[in-house]
Amino acid sequence: MKKLYPVIAFIFLVTGCSFQKPDYLNVITAPELNRIMQQEDIFLVDVHTPEQRHIKGTDLFIPYNEIERYKDKLPKDKNSAIYLYCEGGPMGNAAARSLHDLGYRNLSNLEGGAKAWKKAGFEFE
Template sequence: MKKLYLIITFILLAAGCTFQKPDYLNMINATELNQIMQREDIFLVDVHIPEQPHIKGTDLFIPYNEIEKYKDRLPKDKNTAIYLYCKGGPMGNAAARSLHELGYRNLFNLEGGAEAWKKAGFAFQ
């Protein structure tokens, strides 16, 4: 019986470790983001606190935990693509959740955040 509990516990832990990103969020790596920025004008938001050096081309700084306070500065069209980043990724995920709750449906988060951007050798402001 003890063995069965251990097996069930292991299965539950393994299932938790395979957590996938929410279906409303698209992850994008630094190279992909840079290529998109070369081709089109995008809405890029730094959500890291405390404020950090911004990726060149950043449109707005909004603390990840204060999205609702700044909703008047966000695109009116809820289908506009919004690209988010923080230092490493998690604050971008939290900001995306808040944006999704406000009705935004085209959300991207920079995988690895500004650290990945820097490692790839791309510019900051």
């Protein structure tokens, strides 16, 4: 039985890591997002609840657990890039899952969320 503990621990480690960064989601840093925002017009969505102060340039606020309710406000093209953020990251991951279930394929979440954005010294509205 003791020989199984390392195997079980490894399985939990591997499945836990894949939950944090699913294959359909690109995780980007605050400097990367800022650079992208300087170079192109992006669709940026704050998904944190309760609503917080938004990153400058945010296009839409949608609570992470109400994506389906706001689908008419999302890009019609399912391949459009959608950039998500919340306060720290997990709600962005949950929103990305819901968007993926709706057929969206080009999803990015801000690693560390608005906290990382603030720490990097970038602007809010």
